[in-house]
Amino acid sequence: MKEKSALRKTMRAARRDHVAAIPDMVRALLFNQPPAGLSNLIPEGANIGLYHATDDEAPTNGYIKHFLESGHKVVLPRFTDASSPMEFAEHTDPFEGSDLETGAFGIRQPTGDAAKEQPEVLFVPLIAYTDAGHRLGQGGGHYDRWLADHPGTVAIGMGWDSQLVDALPTEPHDQPMHAIVTPTRLYGPF
Numbered sequence: 001m002k003e004k005s006a007l008r009k010t011m012r013a014a015r016r017d018h019v020a021a022i023p024d025m026v027r028a029l030l031f032n033q034p035p036a037g038l039s040n041l042i043p044e045g046a047n048i049g050l051y052h053a054t055d056d057e058a059p060t061n062g063y064i065k066h067f068l069e070s071g072h073k074v075v076l077p078r079f080t081d082a083s084s085p086m087e088f089a090e091h092t093d094p095f096e097g098s099d100l101e102t103g104a105f106g107i108r109q110p111t112g113d114a115a116k117e118q119p120e121v122l123f124v125p126l127i128a129y130t131d132a133g134h135r136l137g138q139g140g141g142h143y144d145r146w147l148a149d150h151p152g153t154v155a156i157g158m159g160w161d162s163q164l165v166d167a168l169p170t171e172p173h174d175q176p177m178h179a180i181v182t183p184t185r186l187y188g189p190f
């Protein structure tokens with residue numbers, strides 16, 4: 001969809017500028033652990049899906065460590081290219097990343113021998129979001145397809161405040177988030 005691709009371009013650039021303007025010492029303090037308001041959405045012992053963040057994405061390392069320390073299994077997406085579906089596999093070493101390898105688009109993901117697992121709560125990267133929980137992703141349809149195929153999943157968008165937009169172009173396959181978390185706000189739970 002043309003309108004979405006144009007918006008992705010603008011919003012990726014806005015995100016790059018936003019992140020570049022955050023001093024490193026401040027950035028290190030952000031997204032260290034999920035806000036208390038999310039705890040109702042996260043059943044005890046649930047498998048938690050996160051992602052391995054690229055440079056400008058909301059960082060996930062703090063959440064990964066937090067959930068592992070709280071007794072949850074953490075799973076990360078694994079995919080071969082933009083057109084094939086993604087799956088999730090267990091990640092146990094956030095300190096060294098010894099169980100990860102670099103895949104398509106330079107994204108670190110679980111190696112082939114990591115056990116396939118299903119997330120029950122899924123933190124989702126995004127390019128833009130609205131205050132009603134609508135989300136614009138990378139355009140591969142990976143998360144939209146996965147969430148359509150796993151309807152019980154609690155989906156929580158993770159992004160920077162600069163990624164908020166008034167409205168997004170929508171298509172019937174777009175999957176709404178149950179909540180969106182930023183360094184300053186929790187939108188939802190809806």
Ligand SMILES: Nc1nc2c(c(=O)[nH]1)N(C=O)[C@@H](CNc1ccc(C(=O)N[C@@H](CCC(=O)O)C(=O)O)cc1)CN2
Binds near residue numbers: 079082
């Ligand atoms: N960190 C991370 N992992 C993820 C995703 C994501 O958005 N972020 N995904 C989300 O679905 C899945 C991978 N799917 C992807 C689909 C398309 C592109 C993509 O088109 N990338 C752009 C480059 C973006 C940029 O760096 O500005 C491209 O190559 O044109 C990336 C990932 C699963 N893992």
Ligand SMILES: Nc1ncnc2c1ncn2[C@@H]1O[C@H](COP(=O)(O)OP(=O)(O)OP(=O)(O)O)[C@@H](O)[C@H]1O
Binds near residue numbers: 139140141143145171
């Ligand atoms: N449930 C689905 N079944 C089949 N194809 C789908 C489904 N959901 C999305 N797609 C396809 O995926 C492609 C990308 O969709 P869209 O532009 O909405 O992606 P996005 O929301 O930005 O990406 P993502 O969900 O990966 O972050 C579209 O061609 C769309 O038709």
